[in-house]
Amino acid sequence: MALMITDECINCDVCEPECPNGAISAGEEIYIIDPNLCTECVGHYDEPQCQQVCPVDCIPLDPEREESREQLMEKYHVITAA
Template identity: 85%
Template sequence: MALLITDECINCDVCEPECPNNAISQGEEIYVIDPALCTECVGHYDEPQCQQVCPVDCIPLDPSFVESKEQLQDKYNRIMAVHA
């Protein structure tokens, strides 16, 4: 699954630089995660880094984008191929 930033976000700016895929950006009111780029850090880390640094715990799994670890790994491979 991709991750999702809820409206509990306080715009503290700590999640954006932690994302290795540049999936997090400033939205109109709060930060947002691009599900096409979010791999839950599969391929980079054992755990999603944004969740690790979020002080208000507002980054749950996004039920709209259900993906297996294998699908997340495939997405990571595609993203890395584009940036190679």
């Protein structure tokens, strides 16, 4: 699954620089995650770095974007090959 940022986001800016895929950016009101770039840090780290640094715990799995670890690893290979 890709991750998503909920309305509880306080725009603290700590998650964006932690994303190794550049999937996090400032949205109109809160930060957003591009599901096409989010691999939950598979291929880079054991755990999603944005979740680790988020002070308000507002980055859950996106239930509309279910992906297996294998699919996330495939996405990682595509992203890093570009």
